[in-house]
Amino acid sequence: QVQLQESGPGLVKPSETLSLTCTVSGGSINNSYWSWIRQPPGKGLEWIGYVFYTGSTNYNPSLKSRVTISLDTSKNQFSLKLNSVTTADTAVYYCAKMRGGSVNWFDPWGQGILVPVSS
């Protein structure tokens, strides 16, 4: 059973870069799509983007200018970088496996990591 676990700093300052890593266990990162989704406290879900195991990516246009999602197949990990953050980027960040192809869905998800943006 594939499991995902997010890791990263617990606090980021405004204007700096948010960097998170998702470690995949119980399965290979190859031959799959991997995604990041976030949820501001008390609010709904926002899809950030995905990376395919080949390295190809697709980002939400609302964040595209600030986002990079990449993967490290040797470590079975993928990562998120979001630069020039503001307090509006404060959220729980989830990594998830995305079922790709003609029909897509997110399953399973990591437990999530809260990243406050504050000076």
Place this chain on the structure above:
Amino acid sequence: DIQMTQSPSSLSASVGDRVTITCRASQSISTYLNWYQQIPGKAPNLLIYGALSLQSGVPSRFSGGGSGTDFTLTISSVQPEDFATYYCQQSYSTPFTFGGGTKVEI
């Protein structure tokens, strides 16, 4: 972007009630619609994919319906563990988008 609108935003139910949540897309998305359950403090969990298909391990009291722009999630007999927030999500086109959520309360 495709906008997803859920109704109601919250509802009160008793154990054993039949509950239906509605999700409407701003354009036709065929059956490219998924449903998730989120318990407070936890990650969302996939319930229904492709509008109709029950994810493995999900109780059969959950069912999905609809196509085009209008979709439903039905819980045939609400159980105590079903009190949570439910989200729809379209996978017809990127950016993938979610509904605003429906909180099911006791």
